[in-house]
Each structure stands twice: as C-alpha cells, then as structure tokens.
Amino acid sequence: MNGSSVDGSTARLEELLDSWREWTLPLRTRPRVLGRIQSGRTNCNYRLRAPGLSEDLLLRVNHPNPVRLGIDREQERRILSLTADAAIGRPFLHWDPGQRFVIFPWLPGRVWTPADLASPDQRARLWPLLKRCHRIVPAGPRRSYHGYLCHYWGQLAQAGEVDGTLQRAWREFEPRLRTFDQAAWPARLVHHDLIPDNIIDTGDRLYLIDWEYAAPGHPDIDLWSVDRAAVREPFVIEMMEWINGLWERLIRTS
Incomplete structure (x- = not known):
C-alpha cells in the first residue's frame, strides 16, 4: 500500500x-x-x-x-x-x-477461532442462535442465488478475470443453479457469512455480527458454515463453493 x-x-x-x-x-x-x-x-x-x-x-x-x-x-x-x-x-x-x-x-469478548467452530461443546452453544435466526422470515423476496452469482460473474468477466476452464465450469453449473432458484424451498433469515470472525463470545453468551450479506435464503447455507454433515440439500455445498470462489476473485479486483 x-x-x-x-x-x-x-x-x-x-x-x-x-x-x-x-x-x-x-x-x-x-x-x-x-x-x-x-x-x-x-x-x-x-x-x-x-x-x-x-x-x-x-x-x-x-x-x-x-x-x-x-x-x-x-x-x-x-x-x-x-x-x-x-x-x-x-x-x-x-x-x-x-x-x-x-x-x-x-x-x-473474543472472536471465535476455527477450533471453536469445530468443537462439539461450542457448537452446542451456537445451534440455539441459528434456530432463532431461522425462525425469522424477513419481509421481501427471498434471495435469487442465480441473480447473485450472475452479478459476480458479470463483473469478473468484464474485468478479464475469467479463464477458459472457469467458463466451462460455469456453463455446466449455471443451469442447475437456475433450477435450484426456482425450487420451492422455504426461505428463512440466513446470515450467509458465518465464519468464526463473525461470532463473538463474551463468556456468558454469543453474538452473531456482520449481517451485511444476510437475506431471506436457504437455511442450509448457515448449516454448511458450521457443520457440513448437517446440510440436507446437497446442492448448497456446491453453490457455496462457487459463491466463496467468485467472491475471492472479486474482492481481489476491488
């Protein structure tokens, strides 16, 4: 800098x-x-x-x-x-x-570490917060993950940050993403960025912070962040790899 x-x-x-x-x-x-x-x-x-x-x-x-x-x-x-x-x-x-x-x-308090997120005892403290979160149904339309990722993709393509290998993978993935978006899954409040840095532990309680990516969405996304074995919709795992991968590319071009 x-x-x-x-x-x-x-x-x-x-x-x-x-x-x-x-x-x-x-x-x-x-x-x-x-x-x-x-x-x-x-x-x-x-x-x-x-x-x-x-x-x-x-x-x-x-x-x-x-x-x-x-x-x-x-x-x-x-x-x-x-x-x-x-x-x-x-x-x-x-x-x-x-x-x-x-x-x-x-x-x-302190922010969690990956070790906290991997700990069964710590996860037992976190699950009740996620349950309360996923009982909330905010006003407004649910997130279009297809639209969200196309927004990322368009910016990366315009910046010349897309190679042939990624283009081929996207052409295979994009129709399945569209189908997922059109499916009748119930939308709930989803944090969408539940990394250890976004969990503060005061000793007495936990706080989830940094809600700027939050929206009505698929609740399995937050489960994916905590314990992938708890995910019930397999496509979420693949979709989150795309969301995180394109975000990493995009933030480097910002």
Whole structure:
C-alpha cells in the first residue's frame, strides 16, 4: 500500500469522527481511536473511546462500493433490528444517513477461532442462535442465488478475470443453479457469512455480527458454515463453493 492510500484512509476516518455531534449519542467530546480491529475483509473497524459513555464504541467504516459485492445496506439495517430484538446480534447505535459508517456498542469478548467452530461443546452453544435466526422470515423476496452469482460473474468477466476452464465450469453449473432458484424451498433469515470472525463470545453468551450479506435464503447455507454433515440439500455445498470462489476473485479486483 502506498503512502497516498494510507493518507486517504486516515483523512476519511478523521472526517467521519468529526461528525460525532450528529450521532445522537450523549458524547461530551470527539471520540478517540484506540486501535484498528484486525479482522474482516469487507470493511474497516475501529475501537473508540467515547467520552460521556460508560463503554467503548465500535466504528465500522463501510466498504465504499457495497453494490459491487452484493450488499444492500438498507436491508442490512432492517435485519440488524430483527436480530437484536431476537437476542442474536448486537444493535447499532447510529446509522450514517450517507451509508458511510455505522456505530455499534463495543462487545467485551473474543472472536471465535476455527477450533471453536469445530468443537462439539461450542457448537452446542451456537445451534440455539441459528434456530432463532431461522425462525425469522424477513419481509421481501427471498434471495435469487442465480441473480447473485450472475452479478459476480458479470463483473469478473468484464474485468478479464475469467479463464477458459472457469467458463466451462460455469456453463455446466449455471443451469442447475437456475433450477435450484426456482425450487420451492422455504426461505428463512440466513446470515450467509458465518465464519468464526463473525461470532463473538463474551463468556456468558454469543453474538452473531456482520449481517451485511444476510437475506431471506436457504437455511442450509448457515448449516454448511458450521457443520457440513448437517446440510440436507446437497446442492448448497456446491453453490457455496462457487459463491466463496467468485467472491475471492472479486474482492481481489476491488
């Protein structure tokens, strides 16, 4: 990363912090950055000391081009309210009208590791949250996985990031993806990105965070993230390999 990129990121962060009077929080003075949180690949996260509040805050600086990654910020906002009410996720404290950033309460815990996700004891703590999540049926249409992946595919093709081998695999996969989309499976609230980094353990309870890819979808996708043996729809396993594979290619071109 060159110096101008660093300066640009710093200037953007300072600009967001300068808006603290608009956050509708009882802050006495401008918050102070305690450090950047070294996790997450879509956004940038910072821990803030917040004069006037008894606890620290988390500032999430949003990805500048969410549509490119298939993120709907207004849908995320609605889902965050639903998951906070269901005691699954944390609430947001301030939502920037310009969609540049979000302020969350700081959760005093640790993020899970792959070892946590592989542990039967830890999974036993996680399953009840997923059950509560999958009982929620948000308003709006269910996700079209065909449309979602075609959105990724079109951007990669335009950027010249598709070779002959991948094209042949896509031509074989795409009709089956369309058929899956047209099947009559029941849509539920699905996180869609249930990696260890998105599970916070405070000791007393678990929180699922980073709901920006969430939508009404196929609940087996969250099962795939936790325990592939629990997946009941075999096509989900293949589809998730495509979603993650194209996302990795796309994020490298962002």
